[in-house]
Amino acid sequence: MPLKEAKSYLESIEGVGPKTAACVLMFCYNRPALPVDTHVHRVAKRLGLIPQQCGANAAHEALEHMCPPKLVYPFHVLMVEHGRKTCNARNPRCEECALTDLCPSAPQLIEGT
Numbered sequence: 001m002p003l004k005e006a007k008s009y010l011e012s013i014e015g016v017g018p019k020t021a022a023c024v025l026m027f028c029y030n031r032p033a034l035p036v037d038t039h040v041h042r043v044a045k046r047l048g049l050i051p052q053q054c055g056a057n058a059a060h061e062a063l064e065h066m067c068p069p070k071l072v073y074p075f076h077v078l079m080v081e082h083g084r085k086t087c088n089a090r091n092p093r094c095e096e097c098a099l100t101d102l103c104p105s106a107p108q109l110i111e112g113t
């Protein structure tokens with residue numbers, strides 16, 4: 001089944017949204033569907049990959065579109081890990097982050113600490 005069709009089918013099930021559908025497709029079927037959880041969403045916004053006002057549902061489409069299919073799985077896993085270990089919601093550790101020089105949010109967040 002084409003990816004778009006598979007997503008639509010899963011999202012037609014009550015209680016299944018874009019994140020759950022993408023998790024099923026990526027983790028269970030090895031398809032290049034990118035789940036955007038709270039970590040992926042936050043880190044992507046801080047890094048400027050998506051606009052600040054981009055909601056989680058829209059972020060699925062935007063991030064998946066910019067990620068090569070074979071990198072969708074590692075991108076998701078590494079964004080979640082980075083969000084948990086370094087780019088925390090409340091206390092991002094920008095001074096220790098490998099992306100500080102590239103991150104448009106770093107100056108403001110470092111200044112605010």
Ligand code: SF4
Pocket residue numbers: 043046047086087088092093094095097098099100103104105106109
């Ligand atoms: S520099 Fe700070 S805000 Fe940017 S990705 Fe790293 S921890 Fe997150």
